[in-house]
Amino acid sequence: MQFVDISFPLKDSKGHIQGVLAAHLSWEWAKEVEESVLAPLKREEKDIEFFIVSKKERTVLLGPKEWIGKPLALPGIEEAQRNKSSWSIEEWPDGKEYVTGFAYSQGHQDYPGLGWTVIIRQVKSTAFASVFDLMWFNVWTGLAVTVLFALIGWFVSRLISAPLVRLTRVANRLRAGEELEIPAIKGIKEIEVLSRSLRDMLTSLMNKNSELVVMQNLAHFDQLTSLPNRTALEVYLEESLETESENHTLTFLYLDLDGFKRVNDTLGHQTGDVLLQKVAQRLSALGQEKGITVRLGGDEFLIVLQSVGSHPREEAMAYAEAIIQSLNKPFIIEYERIRIGCSIGGAEYPTNSDNPSEIIRMADEALYESKRAGKNRMTFYSELKQDR
Secondary structure, three states: OOEEEEEEEEEOOOOOEEEEEEEEEEOHHHHHHHHHHHHHHHHHOOOEEEEEEOOOOOEEEEOOHHHOOOEOOOHHHHHHHOOOOEEEEEEOOOOOEEEEEEEEOOOEOOEOOOOOEEEEEEEHHHHOHHHHHHHHHHHHHHHHHHHHHHHHHHHHHHHHHHHHHHHHHHHHHHHOOOOOOOOOOOOOHHHHHHHHHHHHHHHHHHHOHHHHHHHHHHOOEOOOOOOEOHHHHHHHHHHHHHOOOOOEEEEEEEEEEEOHHHHHHHHOHHHHHHHHHHHHHHHHHHOOOOEEEEEEEOOEEEEEEEEEOOOHHHHHHHHHHHHHHHHHOOEEEOOEEEOOEEEEEEEEEOOOOOOHHHHHHHHHHHHHHHHHOOOOOEEEHHHHHHHO
């Protein structure tokens, strides 16, 4: 392994061998290459080892003395021989893991080269020593910062929580019925503002109970038409269904304006809103003592009639006709003469269903039958069932 012999036949112009040119090459150049590669690496890193492995037998040509002449089987050598430089963590024959780099020697032009694989390895623990050091540094630094901020947080929370506890105790006593004032807290600006706000709020609550009642009433009415809204309808139904009896009937009339979209499109939404207000006024003027007229939204209204007797259908039909006649009369808005109509669908509780939500759906379905039949008319849900 200390030398390389090369010989080459010399031929004349006729191809006859005239002699042999031979050369004896020293192996020291390879040692010098090894040292020139390893010297700078060893200054930078510890435990660096350098190997040159032959192509066929994968024999160690250069490297540590104990490895020279021995075969070396590593998966990374195959990758390197496919002209792929790479690195990986390899388990070597000594049972240890090394960070291992592979590079395959290249030829020149048509000379394929010697096919050697250059390998450099370093013990895994040494290679990743700086990473582990950084990791533990981050761990200990993180713990120290966590403890520091925990102490700061505890101290700040004590400053904040003490006045808040005082405010909480006063609030609990106020809830129990005692007449107290919210204490004025000094120190932390935000808590000062909080205590002052609570004092103002308490004063406001004590002086505005009547305003709260007014606000609750407003929540039950439509802002545009001042008619009851869906919330008011739910309250009304709860109270009405509690008093139901065998001869107690609720008739639901679902009403939709005919021609309202045309008014909105031609005269504008402001005119449409005024028209809805005037429609609501006419419906309110027809309102019965035992019943409710609700605006559901858009140009849709729902009227619930209470009937006690044997002719609820006739009463509801007469009321629906009165609505149609009233809304067929022209409206004057901004000196414009406006005509609309209305289609009505009806359903009865508990005749058609004992579920108010289902009754409203049935009335809506009957309403669309009125529209399909020519509009400006009244249809009961039971009539739909007979037609089917």
